[in-house]
Amino acid sequence: MAAPLRELRNGAPARRGWLALVPWATLAVFLGPVVLGLIGTLLPAFGILPALGGTGLTLTAWERLAAAPGLAGSLWLSVSTGVASTLLSLAIALAVLAAGYGTRPFAWVERLLAPLLAIPHAALALGLAFLLAASGWGVRLLHGLGGLAGADVFALPPLHAPLQDPDGIALTLGLVVKETPFLVLMGLAGLGQVNAARSLAAARALGYGRMTAWAKVVLPQLYPQIRLPLYAVLAFSLSVVDMALILGPGTPPPLAVQVLRWFNDPDLSLRFVASAGACLQLALVVGLIGLWRLAEMAAARLLRPWLTSGRRGTSGVLGRTAGVLGWAAVAGTSAAGMLAMAVWSVARRWRFPDLLPGELTLDTWARGLALLAGPLGATVLVAALASAIAVALSLGCLEYEDRAGIRPSTRALWLLYTPLLVPQIAFLFGIQVLLVLLRLDGTLAALVWSHLLFVLPYVFLTLSDPWRALDRRYARAALCLGVRPRTVFWRVKLPMLLRPILFAAAVGIAVSVAQYLPTLFAGAGRYATLTTEAVGQAAGGDRRTIGVAAVAQMAVPLLGFALALALPALAFRRRRGVA
């Protein structure tokens, strides 16, 4: 990552060799296809798609796009849900970090991170939908409580429910629940970088209240660390498809869903409009990230007097309570949603307004496991390969940084983030054509690589902070003892960093398992994964099978995280200080 755009280095040229190729290879694997994929979308937007008779440059697609009914509504819905959910996730993540970082109860926040990160988007959305539906768990609970009080409330499901609401509130909620844990994780990593504990102690010693000290001293240092992950969250929220299909409104839907509808329309001439829509989606994301950046700068300027005013502030009980409550709501909603899916998976009959199923059965699991055995194998194989390659590439890049004595520039990190910032829908059709041209579609290699596009950025992010936080003096001491750099890497750095490395691998597995569109486009139907099965089952509307698919889909990443936590303890049971 670092070499192509590295900043000026001082000192003697470092040892090179094959390691110097790793950043280049990583970039090539990474950006080439995205760029080619974008071209494959851009050309049809301007009328060029020979397979459908489009051979000349036209603007017809754009005219049709502009005339599409509901376009303005779709755009507004994307913007409002995307921005609101990003702001809310950021607020909750920062509040819980501010309220808890360094305190003993905070261990609970950290412990919950792994399972929360493990829940795939689609599974979470399905669970949440059952909580919010007019005949869902929420209403059933109210009915039950009313019955205890002797009142007959909601004997029939109510006419209105906060699900697929036209303003996208349910979708915003779903996005907040899914994105907050990721921002907390990134915030934790960033805090390690900026040495927050010491700054905080100093500020507290000067008499600042906890929350004020956070806002004035830690946040200005932390924000640059989490800026890119935050933009990734914004881009994701603006272009989410799977969650929007389940939780979002349909009249009109968010732009990304509308674009997917055009891509999938039986009227193939709509492909041109879909491509133009995908370009618009890309412009929307780029534009909003730009606006966000401007807002950051404005906020920094406006807040400067406050930052330096010297006012100590109060203890900030309100902010702390909000942080704790926000986090509890996020964790509680996820847990309730997944529990609902688990209960559905063993239900035979579960009618409204029963709180629990009237009849239980394991039949759904028996059928499901028979059906899911193949997809389970494929899911594990692809996730393990993609995650292992991502970890290897990330380690190679980081080790190269160490040996060459450089740090990647911000621009290089932006490149790393490209696949997360560019809406999937904008380049996947182009990539599909590319894969078919190379005769790679439907191969395991193509599938792993398409997952790698999304796995690598997350793995690199998760791994780079603990790697850079490792005390350089360990390596230096080893070198002074006459050991080669390679040996230092294998015998000192890897064992000391085994825990974060395995955690990053688990994050990679979770990201891979959740991929739907890439699997669909690169897998060519040769590889079914738990996620493609889950989406297929969701189309059938039988919540019992959906429950099985959702639980199975969550089990793989959860197992990954469990292994990542258990293995170091096992490996280092005689070296307590390391594990």
Next chain:
Amino acid sequence: MDLQRRGLVRWLAAALALALWPQGGFAQQADSPVTGPDDPRWQAIVQQARGQTVYFNAWGGSDRINDYIAWAAGRAEDLYGLAVVHVRVGDISEVVSRVLAERTAGRSAGGSVDLMWINGENFAAMRENGLLGEPFTHLLPSFRYVDTEARPTTVVDFGVPTDGLESPWGMAQLVFLYDTARTSEPPRSIPALLDWAAAHPGRFAYPQPPDFHGSTFLKQALIALVDDPAVLQRPVDEADFAAVTAPLWGYLDALHPNLWRGGAVFPQAGPQLIGLLDDGEIDIAFNFNPSEASAAIASGQLPDTVRTYVLEGGTLANSHFLAIPFNANARAGALVFADFLLSPEAQLRKMDPQVWGDPTVLAYDRLPGDWRVRFQALPLGIATLSADDLGTPLMEPHPSWMTALEAEWQRRYGS
């Protein structure tokens, strides 16, 4: 480099054409239907299919259908040494997209899709864009049994002649579902439905067009409301769309405030109606499979008090099909599997509501041996109407109407 590769492709194509020459020659000579399983043309296909792997791309949203396809795959392996892989997709249009990508990349052979479950708009689109290969139904021995006379939709797919490019697989007719425990007298016509909804606000829903079931509801309502339904059988260009459809929009304007969730939210897919009916969110649902209610009762998705009915004047009917993309890798295998799915054995099992409950496309009186008796003796389930009770099926309007209705609906209510 590019030119070289293109040259290589051309050379390969020529080599392939030579290798396939004898078979191509056969098809050229005789477009007449095969006489039966012993016909040498069919024997050659069966021979060629042995050992092939057929990637059957089909909607995978139903356990019952998935189980049935798994059974059929097992039988095809036993009978013909054929490996069938069911590629379960959420929407067949994803597969159309893939075939299109392959065509964009110039892959005219060795495609990733061998056989696909399709009908209506998707078939029309693939056909129009040359994504389907040569006609093939005349090569299938079981095609003789298809009820092409009493069930004209087996050869006319939403008004578009199939011309042998797709093989009928099953029948569909719109039926309405209600729970006798909650509703005693369901509305039996489109105008009656409006009054009923006004008396029971929020208790009826239709999926959002262009969902298949949603668009079907629009067409069913239009046929009931239009002065002269015959105009719907011709392309929409030949009619005054605004004038013909005005009663429909007036009807929907009146209906929508009394729909589920006040008409602000629509179910996103047809099967969702079954769940909403079971949950008591709605009282009237509809489905395109006359046996769906019985099958859902058997599997525990609906209470056993649910029954079905059709509207006075009949309901829409159509067929669903199997098609082979132009670049299928295992065309012979796809032909053999399509034929097996059309065989009396496979069709009888498919019709059993304990298995799937999808009505057959075969004509009982054309069947050999005791198959006719076995079809007639099959119990159809407590909530399934008999063929007589299903009444006269209505023909689908010309497909151009569906597209126009969906666009107008989107303009009025979807934005």
